[in-house]
Amino acid sequence: MNQKMQESVIKSLLDWIEKNLHHPLSVDYVASKAGYSKWHLQRIFKEHTGMTLGDYTRGRRLSESATILKITKRDIYDIALEYGFDSQPHFSRAFKKQFGVTPRAFRKSETLDTKKFFAPIKYKKELSLEADIVTLEPMLLVGKRKEIPSKVGENEYFDFNSRMKIWDDHFINLRDKPTKLIGLVEYISSRSSRQEYAFQYTAATAPSDANNPVNNEELITIEKGKYVKFHYDGAMDGMQDFLYNIYSVYLPKNKMIRRKGEDIEIYKPLMSSVKNHDINCQYFIPIL
Structure with missing residues (x-):
């Protein structure tokens, strides 16, 4: 696969991930949807984005769930299931690992700390904000x-x-x-x-x-x-x-x-x- 084709694959994959954050998004699942072997897809994804496919999808799902925690009163258990976690304890452990606090503490805080949020990658498109x-x-x-x-x-x-x-x-x-x-x-x-x-x-x-x-x-x-x-x-x-x-x-x-x-x-x-x-x-x- 040449460079231009790889870039096209990664761009399409990033767009697809953003539209499917409510799915579990395991590496196997993403690879099957992309139509490439897991090994090959992981290799070109890290080469073009600087991070592993698993880290990126997990970071994006947790970031979106953090937003939902802040702006709704939805049960934490429901948010965990919606973003592909099989239980609330599993979600809470992953959430605390990324954000440093529990989902409940994050919700109660009067501030919104964006330092640990994973921003969606705008592939080959620089953000022109001053x-x-x-x-x-x-x-x-x-x-x-x-x-x-x-x-x-x-x-x-x-x-x-x-x-x-x-x-x-x-x-x-x-x-x-x-x-x-x-x-x-x-x-x-x-x-x-x-x-x-x-x-x-x-x-x-x-x-x-x-x-x-x-x-x-x-x-x-x-x-x-x-x-x-x-x-x-x-x-x-x-x-x-x-x-x-x-x-x-x-x-x-x-x-x-x-x-x-x-x-x-x-x-x-x-x-x-x-x-x-x-x-x-x-x-x-x-x-x-």
Whole structure:
């Protein structure tokens, strides 16, 4: 098998693994699906990625299960079975080996430590994200929170259609020329289902830009804190991949710890450009 063909096989295999993380994904199983001998597949996988096939699939399954632990109230036993572990003790041992804590302790922590997450390999595709570490001063905002339930696997929290519906309602309470528009993002367990999570979004502005905040909205205080800051300038449909790459690739690769708090979006120019499917946004994630 020549080099180009090997690269094609590994790329297809990486894509297939991401779509099948709920399966046991043993080396024998993956090799049989790929149509190659176990020995041959393991050899070319390590040659092209720098890690063994078994380590990669196990690391990705545990990383995905860690996300589910954080954003849902799903039973740990159910999560273990869903990600191919034959028992909760087996899952807990593997989880503690990778993350250094038990699944229960990981769930209870107020931070999200991404240092031990396995980022999905974007084969032959460099991630072009630039970021700065900044400190934001306190902000007083006026806004209205809305909780959007979503099923796991449906990336509602990266979808801008949901945001636009909330902003449409918020525009009713704005003066003609607000100085800036700010979105606050938080991922929480769903109140209605142990199996789901919720995407809580707040459309906010400075108090001077809102009409009747007491009757329609609430005052929100953002405390001074440390953030990693990103910038996106482009089409609305590209924002979803941008946010996914931040959380699934950039934070783990840079071993960052997300602290308690909300992500902050600051739009410039104003939302009128977003309605024309063009986004210029600064995106801040709270970190330690």
